[in-house]
Amino acid sequence: MFFHIVLERNMQLHPRHFGPHLRDKLVSKLIKDVEGTCSGRHGFVVAITGVEDIGKGLIREGTGYVTFPVKYQCVVFRPFKGEILEAVVTMVNKMGFFAEAGPVQIFVSNHLIPDDMEFQSGDVPNYTTSDGSVKIQKESEVRLKIIGTRVDATEIFCIGTIKDDFLGVISDPGAAV
Amino acid sequence: MSLAEAPSPSPSSSSGSDDFAALLDSELELASGADSAFPGDPSSASPDTDDEGEDEDSEEVEVELLEQNSAKRRRVEEQSQDQGTSIRPDKIATGPSKNVQVEVCPHPGYFGGLCFRCGKPQDEEDASGVAFGYIHKGLRLGTSEIDRLRGADLKNLLRERKLVLILDLDHTLINSTKLQDISSAENELGIRTAALKDDPDRSIFSLDSMQMLTKLRPFVRNFLKEASNMFEMYIYTMGDKAYAIEIAKLLDPSNVYFPSKVISNSDCTQRHQKGLDVILGAESVAVILDDTEYVWQKHKENLILMERYHYFASSCRQFGFGVKSLSESMQDERESDGALATVLDVLKRIHTIFFDTAVETALSSRDVRQVIKTVRKEVLEGCKLVFSRVFPNTSRPQEQMMWKMAEHLGAVCSTDVDSTVTHVVAVDLGTEKARWAVKNKKFLVHPRWIEAANFRWHRQPEEDFPVIPPKEKSTDKEPSKDKEENAVAGQKETSNDKKEENAVAGQKETSNDQEDNDVAGQKEKDGAKENAVATTATGPADS
Numbered sequence: 188m189f190f191h192i193v194l195e196r197n198m199q200l201h202p203r204h205f206g207p208h209l210r211d212k213l214v215s216k217l218i219k220d221v222e223g224t225c226s227g228r229h230g231f232v233v234a235i236t237g238v239e240d241i242g243k244g245l246i247r248e249g250t251g252y253v254t255f256p257v258k259y260q261c262v263v264f265r266p267f268k269g270e271i272l273e274a275v276v277t278m279v280n281k282m283g284f285f286a287e288a289g290p291v292q293i294f295v296s297n298h299l300i301p302d303d304m305e306f307q308s309g310d311v312p313n314y315t316t317s318d319g320s321v322k323i324q325k326e327s328e329v330r331l332k333i334i335g336t337r338v339d340a341t342e343i344f345c346i347g348t349i350k351d352d353f354l355g356v357i358s359d360p361g362a363a364v
Numbered sequence: 365m366s367l368a369e370a371p372s373p374s375p376s377s378s379s380g381s382d383d384f385a386a387l388l389d390s391e392l393e394l395a396s397g398a399d400s401a402f403p404g405d406p407s408s409a410s411p412d413t414d415d416e417g418e419d420e421d422s423e424e425v426e427v428e429l430l431e432q433n434s435a436k437r438r439r440v441e442e443q444s445q446d447q448g449t450s451i452r453p454d455k456i457a458t459g460p461s462k463n464v465q466v467e468v469c470p471h472p473g474y475f476g477g478l479c480f481r482c483g484k485p486q487d488e489e490d491a492s493g494v495a496f497g498y499i500h501k502g503l504r505l506g507t508s509e510i511d512r513l514r515g516a517d518l519k520n521l522l523r524e525r526k527l528v529l530i531l532d533l534d535h536t537l538i539n540s541t542k543l544q545d546i547s548s549a550e551n552e553l554g555i556r557t558a559a560l561k562d563d564p565d566r567s568i569f570s571l572d573s574m575q576m577l578t579k580l581r582p583f584v585r586n587f588l589k590e591a592s593n594m595f596e597m598y599i600y601t602m603g604d605k606a607y608a609i610e611i612a613k614l615l616d617p618s619n620v621y622f623p624s625k626v627i628s629n630s631d632c633t634q635r636h637q638k639g640l641d642v643i644l645g646a647e648s649v650a651v652i653l654d655d656t657e658y659v660w661q662k663h664k665e666n667l668i669l670m671e672r673y674h675y676f677a678s679s680c681r682q683f684g685f686g687v688k689s690l691s692e693s694m695q696d697e698r699e700s701d702g703a704l705a706t707v708l709d710v711l712k713r714i715h716t717i718f719f720d721t722a723v724e725t726a727l728s729s730r731d732v733r734q735v736i737k738t739v740r741k742e743v744l745e746g747c748k749l750v751f752s753r754v755f756p757n758t759s760r761p762q763e764q765m766m767w768k769m770a771e772h773l774g775a776v777c778s779t780d781v782d783s784t785v786t787h788v789v790a791v792d793l794g795t796e797k798a799r800w801a802v803k804n805k806k807f808l809v810h811p812r813w814i815e816a817a818n819f820r821w822h823r824q825p826e827e828d829f830p831v832i833p834p835k836e837k838s839t840d841k842e843p844s845k846d847k848e849e850n851a852v853a854g855q856k857e858t859s860n861d862k863k864e865e866n867a868v869a870g871q872k873e874t875s876n877d878q879e880d881n882d883v884a885g886q887k888e889k890d891g892a893k894e895n896a897v898a899t900t901a902t903g904p905a906d907s
Contacts, residue, residue: 280624
């Protein structure tokens with residue numbers, strides 16, 4: 188799920204940046220530092236949309252660095268348990284399949300793939316129903332439900348399931364006619 | 365904004381978003397509670413500390429307590445009691461959470477620290493299972509799950525008539541050197557420019573990112589192509605991951621042989637040891653090709669030992685050879701009968717025996733280790749060896765490596781000479797047994813003859829491995845060969861009368877056949893030898 192929220196961060200700035208472009212420097216450093224990171228609470232920071240407020244700087248004794256409290260608006264993405272997501276399959280193997288929804292990596296183990304889908308090895312490994320009508324392979328798009336999440340400093344791990352109503356393949360690259 | 369607010373990250377600074385996240389979590393919790401989906405994690409009852417790293421579960425409790433929603437509270441309490449248990453996802457849809465049948469999830473494995481069956485985080489202290497980092501980062505499988513996957517995999521493999529082949533990289537498929545270790549002789553021969561050429565068939569590659577030069581062993585591409593029809597292949601190297609992946613790209617540019625099957629040192633479960641535990645293939649169908657026996661302590665029976673491939677001078681130096689390297693003398697192993705071609709034949713034979721023998725046993729209960737053993741036993745079948753001054757006097761000869769190797773190759777070893785002995789293995793011409801061998805026209809070979817047979821999987825021509833003879837003797841070695849051949853054949857015929865008759869007779873035929881082949885190759889060279897061939901060939905027919 189995406190959120191547009193306001194976050195705050197204390198930015199340390201080297202004294203060489205002090206001058207007319209201090210604010211620009213601060214913002215570009217903020218973007219560099221924050222975009223693409225994860226936090227357990229907010230999830231993945233997709234983009235910074237604006238800076239609300241930059242507080243007064245505090246000079247650090249000894250180093251000369253200055254700490255600015257910066258409030259900024261950003262778009263974050265965070266998967267929740269029970270959420271339905273659409274994801275692209277990146278790898279299929281006998282243990283299940285891996286899928287990605289943006290930065291989020293989701294693993295659907297074969298315990299959570301419907302029992303009537305069987306693993307087929309070969310050049311393009313896939314899970315296929317016995318009648319062959321549904322096939323999950325690399326690049327397939329699937330709708331899945333998150334049953335567990337963990338957020339690291341740089342990565343979000345999720346466990347998903349497609350063993351439920353209305354879940355499964357939504358577009359099949361192999362079936363394109 | 366005042367200075368007072370400025371100092372370091374105060375808990376209250378992000379309280380706005382805290383509340384927001386908490387609200388969302390509780391909303392989601394409500395929603396999932398309503399449709400009786402997956403209940404939250406077992407709630408920790410600890411008071412909310414409200415710092416940045418806290419997990420959402422404690423918030424849920426807090427919010428729910430504040431709401432004083434008795435129903436929800438009951439649910440939370442239930443969950444606390446069920447800590448460590450889980451609800452089977454397939455049963456969940458059947459009814460409201462209170463009636464759900466609670467079952468313990470066996471936690472078959474973890475992805476990123478979450479059980480991939482129930483979604484619960486892994487216990488900190490419970491680090492069971494084996495990491496499968498080479499398949500996907502953060503993947504960990506429990507032993508029962510590995511067994512289950514191996515079982516399912518075995519059926520698939522056997523249906524496709526495939527076995528599992530584990531390949532080592534350095535000195536087996538390739539040879540690498542650091543750029544700084546290239547010798548001046550190699551540089552003069554333009555070895556680095558050879559690596560930069562844009563020739564699709566070149567076998568030297570430069571790995572710029574790693575400052576290395578890699579030489580593919582001759583025949584490796586054909587080897588991989590043919591082996592991929594018979595085997596599911598893994599790369600297993602003690603090198604680091606980046607190196608392994610680079611080499612895998614060289615060997616398999618289109619990624620058809622080794623998709624997520626490249627195992628490097630970071631995946632090993634034991635230091636300086638390779639193990640089949642990280643391979644999702646059953647041990648009974650795994651064949652290993654490696655140049656180092658030591659690292660496969662637990663799986664020696666699966667191992668086919670490879671002759672080390674030293675191409676670069678640095679590699680020779682590393683293993684203490686003073687001789688010129690292949691690169692310095694502009695030579696290389698031959699494509700047609702180099703080590704990889706030889707071993708491919710062995711692999712083909714193993715594959716054929718495994719799948720095509722008329723044995724009644726079911727495919728799934730066959731064991732490739734037995735097949736390897738059988739094939740190996742054919743190499744020196746029918747030879748009876750006596751060792752002379754090869755082992756130190758103090759030790760039991762039966763425990764010596766060379767003795768065991770000869771026995772694995774199907775030879776019979778003996779401590780004393782008698783008329784059934786076919787070969788005397790010695791390093792010195794002066795010993796009593798060596799002299800006996802010369803007198804009785806037995807083969808007198810250097811121990812390297814056994815090693816060569818071990819690597820080449822074929823009985824080697826004995827005359828290629830003479831015991832360091834004094835100068836004048838080495839010249840008359842060739843002519844004496846005919847006589848030796850005859851002598852052996854004749855001797856074998858007479859030995860048929862002996863008590864081992866039945867047991868040995870069968871072996872003799874094959875060994876004589878081998879000699880036929882050996883000699884047949886030389887026919888063109890030496891017409892006179894045809895007589896010898898004739899005598900040998902009739903030998904088994906008579907008996």
